[in-house]
Amino acid sequence: MKLSVFGLLAMPAILPAQVTPDMSTRLAAVEAAAKSAQSAGDNAWMLVSSALVLMMTGPGLALFYGGLVRRKNVLSTMMQSFVLMAVVTVVWALVGYSLAFGGSGPVIGDLHFAFLANVGGAPNADYAATIPQQTFMVYQLMFAIITPALISGAFAERMKFSAMLLFTVLWSLIVYFPMAHMVWGKGGVLNAFSGGKIPCFDFAGGTVVHITSGVSALVCALYLGKRLGYPQMAMKPHNMTLSFVGACLLWVGWFGFNAGSALAASSLATSAFVATHFGAAAAALGWLVAEWIHNGKPSVLGGISGAVAGLVAITPASGFVQPFPALLIGLCAGILCYLMVVKAKAMFGYDDSLDAFGVHGCGGTLGALLTGVFATSLVNDGLKDAAGKVQPLGMVDGHAGQVLNQAIGCLISWVLAIVGTLIILKICDLTLGVRVNKEEEIQGLDLSQHGEEGYILEA
Amino acid sequence: MKKIEAIIQPFKLDEVKEALKGIGIDGMTITEVRGHGRQKGHKEIYRGQEYNVDLLPKVKLEMVIPSNRYEEVLKTVTAAARSGKIGDGKIFVYDVAEAVRIRNDDRGETAL
Numbered sequence: 001m002k003l004s005v006f007g008l009l010a011m012p013a014i015l016p017a018q019v020t021p022d023m024s025t026r027l028a029a030v031e032a033a034a035k036s037a038q039s040a041g042d043n044a045w046m047l048v049s050s051a052l053v054l055m056m057t058g059p060g061l062a063l064f065y066g067g068l069v070r071r072k073n074v075l076s077t078m079m080q081s082f083v084l085m086a087v088v089t090v091v092w093a094l095v096g097y098s099l100a101f102g103g104s105g106p107v108i109g110d111l112h113f114a115f116l117a118n119v120g121g122a123p124n125a126d127y128a129a130t131i132p133q134q135t136f137m138v139y140q141l142m143f144a145i146i147t148p149a150l151i152s153g154a155f156a157e158r159m160k161f162s163a164m165l166l167f168t169v170l171w172s173l174i175v176y177f178p179m180a181h182m183v184w185g186k187g188g189v190l191n192a193f194s195g196g197k198i199p200c201f202d203f204a205g206g207t208v209v210h211i212t213s214g215v216s217a218l219v220c221a222l223y224l225g226k227r228l229g230y231p232q233m234a235m236k237p238h239n240m241t242l243s244f245v246g247a248c249l250l251w252v253g254w255f256g257f258n259a260g261s262a263l264a265a266s267s268l269a270t271s272a273f274v275a276t277h278f279g280a281a282a283a284a285l286g287w288l289v290a291e292w293i294h295n296g297k298p299s300v301l302g303g304i305s306g307a308v309a310g311l312v313a314i315t316p317a318s319g320f321v322q323p324f325p326a327l328l329i330g331l332c333a334g335i336l337c338y339l340m341v342v343k344a345k346a347m348f349g350y351d352d353s354l355d356a357f358g359v360h361g362c363g364g365t366l367g368a369l370l371t372g373v374f375a376t377s378l379v380n381d382g383l384k385d386a387a388g389k390v391q392p393l394g395m396v397d398g399h400a401g402q403v404l405n406q407a408i409g410c411l412i413s414w415v416l417a418i419v420g421t422l423i424i425l426k427i428c429d430l431t432l433g434v435r436v437n438k439e440e441e442i443q444g445l446d447l448s449q450h451g452e453e454g455y456i457l458e459a
Numbered sequence: 460m461k462k463i464e465a466i467i468q469p470f471k472l473d474e475v476k477e478a479l480k481g482i483g484i485d486g487m488t489i490t491e492v493r494g495h496g497r498q499k500g501h502k503e504i505y506r507g508q509e510y511n512v513d514l515l516p517k518v519k520l521e522m523v524i525p526s527n528r529y530e531e532v533l534k535t536v537t538a539a540a541r542s543g544k545i546g547d548g549k550i551f552v553y554d555v556a557e558a559v560r561i562r563n564d565d566r567g568e569t570a571l
Contacts, residue, residue, distance in 0.1 A: 234510045236503065295504050305506065342507025355506060 035130075039123075042130040045265035046139055052256025053142035057149050058082050060253050063246025064308070065153055068354050071238040072444025073157045074454035080152035080164060087165060088145045091172055096144060097137050099177040101127065104187030106197070108178045113137075126186045128263040139260060140180070147176055147209045153354030154217030155434075157227050157235075158441055161449040163432040167424055175212055175420040179413060183208045190409050193382055200409035201375050201393065201402070203272065204261035206316025206368035207413040214361025215417035217352060223425045224434060226351035228441050235353075240300060247304035251280055254311045258318035271379050272318040276311065279318070279330035283310020286334020294342070302338070309337035309359050313367030320375035320393060329370045333363045365410050372406035460555040460568060461529040465520045466494065467540040467548040472518050478539035479522075484532060486571065487522040498546035517548060523555050525568045 062081040069077045088096070095114050101124075103110030113119050116137070124133040148168045155164070182188040183202045190207070192199030202208060227235065237243060258276040262269035287306025292298040313333030314326055321329065341358035352358060375394030377383065383391040392399040428434050435441075440448035447453060467475060472489070479487065493514040500513030524532055533550060541547055560570040 231508070235508075236510055237505055295507075297504070299504065301505055346507065 039130045042128075042264040042266075043132060043135055045269065046128075046131050046135045046260060046263065049256035049260025050135070050139040050142050052253045053139070053146065053260065054085065056250050056253035056257065057142075057146045058085055060246050060249035061146065061149050063242045064250060064304075065156060065243075065246070065354050067239040067242030067244070067246060068153075068237040069156050070235060070444070071455060072446055072453075074238065074242075074446065075452060076161065076445030076449050077152065077156050079161070079450065080156070080159075081149040083165065084145050084149045084168060087168060088148065088172055089141060091169055092137075092141045092144055096172060096177055097140065099173070100140065100144070100180040101137075101185055104185075104194075105181070106187060106189040107182055109181045109185055130264055136263065139263075143205060143209060143257075144172060144176055144180070147205075147213045148172060150209070150213035150356055150360050151217045151220060153356030154221040154352045155224050156353040157445060158224055158353075158435055159220075160433060160436050161445075163428045163434045166432060167428050167434070170424040170427065171216065171421065174424060175216065175416055176208075179208050179212050179416055182412070183409070190412065192405075198405055198408050198412075199383075199402075200368075200405055201320055201371050202316045202368065202409065203319035203371075203380075204258045204315045206313075206364045206371065207409050210312045210315060210360040210364025211368065211410060211413040212417045214357045214359070214364055215414050216421040217356030218350070218361055219418055219421040220425065221350050221352040221357065223422070223429075227353065228438065230351045231349075237301065244300060244304055247308055251307055251311065254280070254315075258315055262319060268319055268380060271322075274323050275318045275321055275326035276314055278323050278326040279314025279333070280307045280310040282327040282330030283307060283313065283334035283337075286310070286331040287338045288334075290335050290338040291342075294338075305341070305355070305359065306334040306338065309333045309363045312337075312360050312363035313370070315364070316368045317371040317374060320371055320380050322374075322376065322379055325370075325374035325396070329367060329374065332370065333366055336366055337363050365414075368406050368410050368413075369403060372403035375402065460523055460558055460571065461526050462521065462523045462553040462555045463529065463532055463536070463550060464553070465536050465540065465548065465550045466492065466517050467520060467536075468542065468546065469516055469518045471540045471542065471547075472520070475520065475536055475539040478535045479532070482531060482535050484522065484524060484528075484535075487520055490519040490521075492517050492519045496546075496549060515546070523558060523571055525571065 058081055062078040065081065066074045066078040093116055095111065097116065097119065098111050098113035099109045101109055102112035119133050119137050121132040121134060123129050123131055124136060128136045148171055152164070182190045183200060184191060186194050188194060188196055190196050190198050190200040192201055200207065254276055255273050259269045259273035262272055284303050284307040287302050287309065288298040291302040310330035310333045313329050317326065317329055337359050340362045341355045345352060345355070345358060371394065373395045376397050377390050377393050380393065381390045383393060385391055394402045425434060436445065436448060494517055495513050495515055498515065500511060500515055503510045503512055529552060533552070536550060557566065558570040559566060
């Protein structure tokens, strides 16, 4: 599409003598038509991508997490994902979008777009020149929704609903919006494509989404403490089929998450799509094989957990790496996350109920670091010097220093997540109390927090 | 009158029901239960966390029959419920003092 547009535009430059006033009007019309056609294509893909990313939270994550908890907590766990679709949306409209993408500060945006002022059908050329800014805004909103939803895997089955709401609003303000601005916002200190001092590559949210949520999840798990009876009491997943469907929806939705991050229906989107799929596939196999060797049986939960781990790890790399490095990143993620979830968690004895840290924190960090190794300008030629020359990206391009940049990016993300989450938990604890009481926890959060049950079999 | 309480493998329920029908025993009550005898149960692993499942799903079949038929019923149930493997279940027999048909006050074996 782009090539043919340029072809049309290039013609008058070669034949200036023949351009008459009448012809230049017609050329302008052709130019406008071509622009509108590209905008239509890009916008269509971005709207679909936005819907796909929302689908990852509800029903994707809600089913995935909902199936893994005990029967008495299925609704409360699903609700922790679902309610964010409402809460974060409102916060985003008020100030969130503006704090993440308004202005050009190094750490956080400004209030330029507060209450969605000036966010309409016209594109914002700082981010995506071919789609309405409203599309960009709503697409980014879906990321802001799923990120805190991922954390809920760590405090599932024991956090108060009221505290969880307050936690999420504060967490979005203190951790997510600044991190999104630093990595993706104009002038952000980690934004490689906007002159950031520490140029990091994070295509779709390894640092912004998965490290922040995964590390915050670990902090939550440690702060809240173990579920009553953990690990002596059996806490088997109550419905693996729900989790299976949820994980498969996550896999599909992730195409919107990663390929959509190209912000256009471009060949870069295709490349990210392919890398995403390959990463997930290799990681599913990696986890399965590791488990098969270690436990003697390849489990369904292992397969789907591995796929999610691979999707996490390929997220920062998806718009920068070729298919075979994507397979390799996925394979590493599948094996590493398996070891984290099965070995490290048991060794340290923390109760990250649904392994939000083991999968998102570890997978995200691994993916962010490996992006520094495998990122190549053959895939993404977006980084140019002042003269317009395409710059090398990662170690495979001969720029080994990028791994260090990525590590600093990870470190900033870890520190922000740890400090921010601790402060927020303390605030929630002092005002509302973060954990349900013992009776409520034994009764189950469905009844104690929401007054209903997931399964009413005698009805 | 005798009460027969048979705890059997769930997948054997249909065979047992058919066999009892074959000898003219129609009334029975079925409950889904969990339990174990000498059978050890099995191990499940979810993300590395091991769970020993020793209470396994079983079906409890209860029926009250005339005393003179109970050997025949025992043989029928045993034959139909047997797979020959550990975990096939057990049968317990009790004496029953009285039976009442609620609809019309029939008593004793006529109520069965």
